Amino acid sequence: MSKIDITVDGVKFSVPENINLVEALSHQGIQVPTLCWYQGMDECLGTCRVCTVKVGGRHSAACTMKTQKDMTIEFDTDELKDLRRGVIELLFVEGNHYCPSCEKSGDCLLQAQAQDMEMTHSRFPYEFNNYDLDFSGKNILLERNRCVHCKRCTELFSDDEGHKVFSFIGKGAETRVVFDHEREKKLSPHKAKEAMDLCPVGAILVKGQGFSKPYGERKYEKEPLWEKK
Amino acid sequence: MQQAMDLTRYKGRQRSELIEILWDIQKSCGGISKQLQSSLAEQLNLSTSTIEEVVTFYHFFSEEYRGKNQIYLDTSIIAQHRGMKEIRETFEKELGSKIGGLSSCGTIGLFETACIGMSDQSPAALIDFVPFPKLTPKKVEIIVKELKAGVSAKEIAKKFGLGDGANASKFVRTPVCNNIQKKGDVFFTKWKKGEAVSSALSKKPNEVIDMITASGLRGRGGAGFPTGMKWKIASELSADQKYIVCNADEGEPGTFKDRLLLTEFAGLLIEGMKVASYAVGADKGFIYLRAEYFYLRDHLEKQIKDLESKGLLKDFKLKVKMGAGAYVCGEESALLESLEGKRGEPRMKPPFPVEVGLFGKPTIVNNVETFVLAAQVMRYGPQHLNKMGTEKSKGPRLLSISGDVEKPGIYEFPWGVTVAEVLKICGAKNPKIVQVGGPSGTCISKNDFVRQLAFEDLPTGGSFMVFDESRDLFEILENFMQFFVDESCGNCTPCRAGNVILRDLLKKINLGKARPSDLQKMIDWGTLVSKTSRCGLGMSSPNVLLTSFKSFEDEFKNKIKNSDELFFDFDEEKATKEYREFHRE
């Protein structure tokens, strides 16, 4: 793969051409915060906007950009840090994120990002929306109040036969995630666990598995995001 | 009651036809119940949730029964100012129901919808997708009586008198008026069938593109991308299939100029599309028509047939496809998703549709007005456009003028005209606020009336709303912000969550509960939504707050009743009401 030069906050880096910008920066030791995107994802979802940077002077979600020759990126500026944290704070008020009572606490990427961005509270008014929980599944429990609408489950998850299981219904602030009941019933425990792990927050839970990993031994407790930096 | 329907007729149909199929079902059954969705899923070999995703995205589709007759009232601010409240109340009284419900007889549903493109003849409603402009309580009484007696909306409309021009033609037959107020010499020339197409075909494709480039034509949807450049990129890509798509999803509140073009200039539009197809080497095209303009579908199809029969569309297959109620589908990539039978959520850019568009193929998406102008360039040459306008904005601009003016309607102006000139010509009395480019555009006051309409100054997709001294700025702003909350697709965080918060903050300001710091918050939060959103909707939805604050800072400041930043307005009385009522029982 041919290498090209890009500039990040005034520093030149040589990176492979036409690869995901978040990935490229990560290889250079620059960790752009993400929520819907994760390392190794082929296509990006571009939904959460937590990875907002400036490319060529324009605000863009870094995960939606591919490295190109002479790209100029702004990343570590006060304005951009504030915007990225603002997006995280929006998610904290839109849903109901009661970390103290959440099964995913410690394994939650939203929480980990907020912590890494030193969020103490949200600047926006808490909305206390109420989305219905869906207990009706055989394996899976949907806690929609925690959904960040990242679309990982609707776009990237499929059952053993390759069928889509989750979808979005509704529009705008009323958008909510649902699952196909027939297909959900047939999910193997392994597959169900995969769905729970794919969910960056505590919206998709496997019944009876929420507390199988003890607090203190969870992903971001053992490896906080800032340790990568 | 929702009707049953045999869905076996759809067996084996393509997913891309889903929206058309759903329209069939919605219209014949009055709704698309869960049961219908799952039988349809079986016929199309799709999962039920794939159908549900689409049904719940578009607001003219419903899972519940919406009646044999469905009435949609225009909620735009223009309609509100023109007495929509009284119209709504009359409908409610006559039907014995409330908005969102069925009439007491159980067959007529009453609903609200965003601007239906009739701001020049407001208040208006769609009844079974027949537009009823200039409603009065008296007319409403007649309409309801006739509907109850089983008379079709189309028949009732005729009784109110048909509109002018093609509105009265066999394939339209509605009371809509064209309201052409100012003709210019670019749009309003006599159409000679086939002239644009034969001019193009007599040249090489690259010469056609060069002519478009030389004319300085820029996309009329609002963003203003140079049309020639777009066509050139598409022409240079090699692909087994390319598409030409006309964006006739005229959804920006206050605009209705495409309504006129689709009614009176449909032939020219189609020729413009054919010219594009020749220039870039595409053999298929679609006109994506907003559902609010359903009444123009037969007319457009007739025009296509006419041109086909004259041999003018050789090697170009053109179809009309319907939207189903979603403003965001005016965003070109969302429009393409919708054309593919999906939820109209904008795609990520890059890649741009010109490279990876409909079904993954290079696609030209242009506005109605852009294609019409392209056809005119073919007929009259590039100078016809580039002789007028400003340096960066060449040619004419159709304006849809509505609100507090003597002559609402459609005006042709050259780009570069000042707001003041426009106001004078349309007969605005005591104008206080001008909203240029619709809710996603710019809100200006008298101080800015000297400014020019141009991409480099005040860009506009054609909407031009005028509000006089008697209007309440905050009522207008709340209407606009509610519009964005309703129309956000929900895909990205800032637009989905942020617009709700901005609307609530605006309400708080309007209620006089805000503190000075809240005004700064409005600016900061609006900027955040605008900078981090995924598509044009979220990027521009805060514009109205940011620009109105600039133009009317004093009005905002006057809303601040209390500058105490330590103690906020917490309404204890209200917060404890539920408790007191509980114990009273």
Next chain:
Amino acid sequence: MGKKVISTVSLAGCFGCHMSVLDIDLKLLDLVELVEFNRSPLTDIKTFTKKVDIGLIEGGCCNAENVEVLREFRKNCDILISLGECAVMGGLPALRNHLSLEECLEEAYCNVPTNKGNKIIPKHEDLPELLDRVYPCHEVVKIDYFLPGCPPSGDVIWSALAALLNGDEPKIAKHLIKYD
């Protein structure tokens, strides 16, 4: 220079955050050198007897009394800090925010599994009126700083107080920030 004055209160909270204040451990000895406590459950002083520099609020507002007390704190304290998740965003008590008061009270007093046949929901003029939902403190009065956590650790509280006593802005180290 006289000692700085601190007050604390627990509104709709569980006193866990107050326990965390005590978790400052040995540094408490340093703290009492630097400050004196006025109105606080730690001193059992019920009303403000002087102007206070720093007020620590545990818990959000779930009833009318909480609102009154919070306002009084705002009146008497130069700096007000939301201490812990409940003060910051309502916390666990706010889980009731999407239920009606009727459902809440019936669950708490009648339907709860430990109930042996009680059907009475208490009502008395001395009982504060409940609010329709639980409100984060900063929706009622201005809050100057927020210390998240359920509870925030003793280290967080100490670092914030130490910074303020030094005249600095409190800034919590990343590894100390948590919301659970």
